[in-house]
Amino acid sequence: MWMYDLAREQAPTLGDLRRFCDLTQESGYNAIGLYLEHRFAYPSTPWSHGKGCVTPEDIEVLQAEYKDLQIIPFINLLGHFEGFLYTVSISGKTNEENHYLKVNVQGNFAKERTPGKDEKPEDKEKLDKEFKEKTEKLQEKLKNEQKFDKWTYLVSKWSVDALLKERKDFLADKKDEKKEDTKSVTVKPADATAPPFDTIPPEIKNLVPPPPVPPAVKIDSEKKE
Numbered sequence: 001m002w003m004y005d006l007a008r009e010q011a012p013t014l015g016d017l018r019r020f021c022d023l024t025q026e027s028g029y030n031a032i033g034l035y036l037e038h039r040f041a042y043p044s045t046p047w048s049h050g051k052g053c054v055t056p057e058d059i060e061v062l063q064a065e066y067k068d069l070q071i072i073p074f075i076n077l078l079g080h081f082e083g084f085l086y087t088v089s090i091s092g093k094t095n096e097e098n099h100y101l102k103v104n105v106q107g108n109f110a111k112e113r114t115p116g117k118d119e120k121p122e123d124k125e126k127l128d129k130e131f132k133e134k135t136e137k138l139q140e141k142l143k144n145e146q147k148f149d150k151w152t153y154l155v156s157k158w159s160v161d162a163l164l165k166e167r168k169d170f171l172a173d174k175k176d177e178k179k180e181d182t183k184s185v186t187v188k189p190a191d192a193t194a195p196p197f198d199t200i201p202p203e204i205k206n207l208v209p210p211p212p213v214p215p216a217v218k219i220d221s222e223k224k225e
Contacts, residue, residue, distance in 0.1 A: 003033035011052025
């Protein structure tokens with residue numbers, strides 16, 4: 001199997017997908033992986049995908065035409081490193097602008113511990129015991145959290161608004177940046193309302209400039225007495 005990454009905003013047509021399936025079989029593979037993420041048009045969450053996504057109809061056509069080829073989807077789900085998988089289902093709005101919400105919890109834990117390459121025999125018993133205790137705790141946690149699977153919750157609209165937004169709502173509109181005016185600056189004429197020279201006080205207008213400073217006298221230091 002090989003995988004085609006669709007999660008980088010690609011928009012393959014049905015013809016493109018057919019070509020990939022042909023190349024897969026011509027190369028001797030019996031399976032192709034489609035890395036989808038938000039590039040699949042999930043009918044239950046129309047807000048989660050953009051234009052040009054792979055549709056359920058596209059997959060149905062491919063499965064009908066390539067019956068000997070396994071088409072495997074790759075998607076991201078809510079989970080963490082301990083092996084828990086959470087699936088959240090949100091319904092439409094109620095009359096009070098609320099939503100119905102359900103949560104499904106699954107666990108996928110390692111059944112056996114893989115010994116380290118240089119693991120010593122005296123450490124094996126201790127590590128096996130720690131692995132068993134950790135697995136039992138995870139199983140107990142899974143059992144407790146699965147009790148909530150049977151409930152349907154009524155949640156306020158604001159608490160799930162961020163999950164129900166369309167992708168375009170997370171992108172800010174591009175604003176036109178104002179460019180600085182690089183044209184030459186026009187010098188305005190003097191203000192016609194400025195006071196005339198006659199209005200200047202006489203003590204300032206009749207000031208006499210100081211006499212010029214006389215030139216310095218050159219002294220000949222080499223002149224003999």
